[in-house]
Amino acid sequence: MGLDELLRGLWRWRWRLALAGLGVYGLLAAVVWSWPRSYVAGLVVAPAETTGIATSALLTPAPFLQPSLLDQRPGGNFAVYLAALRAPEAARTLVRETPILAHLTERRAGPPLGALRRWLGLRIEADLDDVVAFLERNLAATPSLASVTWTVEVVARDRELALLVLERVHAAAEARVRETLADLAARRIAALEARLRVEPDLFVRQTLHELLAQQQRAALVVAADEAAAARLVSMPAVEIRPSVPNRPLLLALLLIAVGMLAVLAGAALLLLRGPAARPAPPDWPPPAPARREPVLVRTLGGDGAC
Numbered sequence: 001m002g003l004d005e006l007l008r009g010l011w012r013w014r015w016r017l018a019l020a021g022l023g024v025y026g027l028l029a030a031v032v033w034s035w036p037r038s039y040v041a042g043l044v045v046a047p048a049e050t051t052g053i054a055t056s057a058l059l060t061p062a063p064f065l066q067p068s069l070l071d072q073r074p075g076g077n078f079a080v081y082l083a084a085l086r087a088p089e090a091a092r093t094l095v096r097e098t099p100i101l102a103h104l105t106e107r108r109a110g111p112p113l114g115a116l117r118r119w120l121g122l123r124i125e126a127d128l129d130d131v132v133a134f135l136e137r138n139l140a141a142t143p144s145l146a147s148v149t150w151t152v153e154v155v156a157r158d159r160e161l162a163l164l165v166l167e168r169v170h171a172a173a174e175a176r177v178r179e180t181l182a183d184l185a186a187r188r189i190a191a192l193e194a195r196l197r198v199e200p201d202l203f204v205r206q207t208l209h210e211l212l213a214q215q216q217r218a219a220l221v222v223a224a225d226e227a228a229a230a231r232l233v234s235m236p237a238v239e240i241r242p243s244v245p246n247r248p249l250l251l252a253l254l255l256i257a258v259g260m261l262a263v264l265a266g267a268a269l270l271l272l273r274g275p276a277a278r279p280a281p282p283d284w285p286p287p288a289p290a291r292r293e294p295v296l297v298r299t300l301g302g303d304g305a306c
Contacts, residue, residue, distance in 0.1 A: 010263065
């Protein structure tokens with residue numbers, strides 16, 4: 001079947017394809033419209049290393065390893081903060097301080113898959129692994145294209161739970177960074193003090209005293225500064241109306257996808273059917289042309305008479 005025949009076949013079926021596409025679009029649009037919507041809670045943070053009185057600048061008197069200008073990946077304490085947002089420690093904090101287990105258990109027991117889980121004897125009660133999976137799916141940290149700030153967002157069906165999860169996760173990640181820095185400074189201070197008690201050399205003791213002063217300053221900075229990794233630019237807030245999923249955008253994309261699917265399905269059916277048999281004309285096959293007998297011309301005599 002040629003392209004021209006295929007296009008003519010699609011044009012002949014245009015109303016059938018349109019009705020079938022509208023039926024499929026109506027069903028899918030009903031599913032999208034009835035899907036439960038969720039709230040988005042978000043905050044804006046900036047890496048503490050980029051601020052004027054950064055904790056890392058106070059911890060290191062003369063930094064000599066600077067990141068490349070072409071490397072836009074997060075580094076330092078802020079990278080640890082981003083990783084700690086989805087860590088199992090953050091999930092444990094949510095289990096202790098929020099009703100997220102009850103919320104996830106209610107969702108697992110509700111329609112449409114709750115009855116199927118009970119019929120199959122599957123687990124209904126949520127546990128720590130479900131909370132970790134919830135953070136993996138519903139927590140996002142997005143860098144800004146215009147500045148060094150990052151936006152941290154949490155999506156949840158319950159409005160108060162979305163804000164509570166965002167606040168607890170941010171606090172847990174910041175506490176994790178602070179705890180790591182404080183523990184590192186305490187262990188270094190203990191090691192330097194132990195070395196000073198047994199070191200007799202005066203010049204070595206002077207160097208050890210300088211190192212000890214640096215670590216004591218680091219411990220003081222970590223204890224005094226409220227933002228060791230991420231400085232808050234915008235406080236945690238949650239929207240008033242749910243916005244996930246974006247119904248208008250989904251319906252528009254669904255309309256385009258269903259239209260393309262209808263055209264492709266019609267083309268596939270036409271190709272499977274093959275070229276249509278054309279009706280033969282009334283005088284088919286055409287009659288054979290009449291055979292003409294050759295005419296023999298004889299010349300009599302030499303004077304040209306026939």
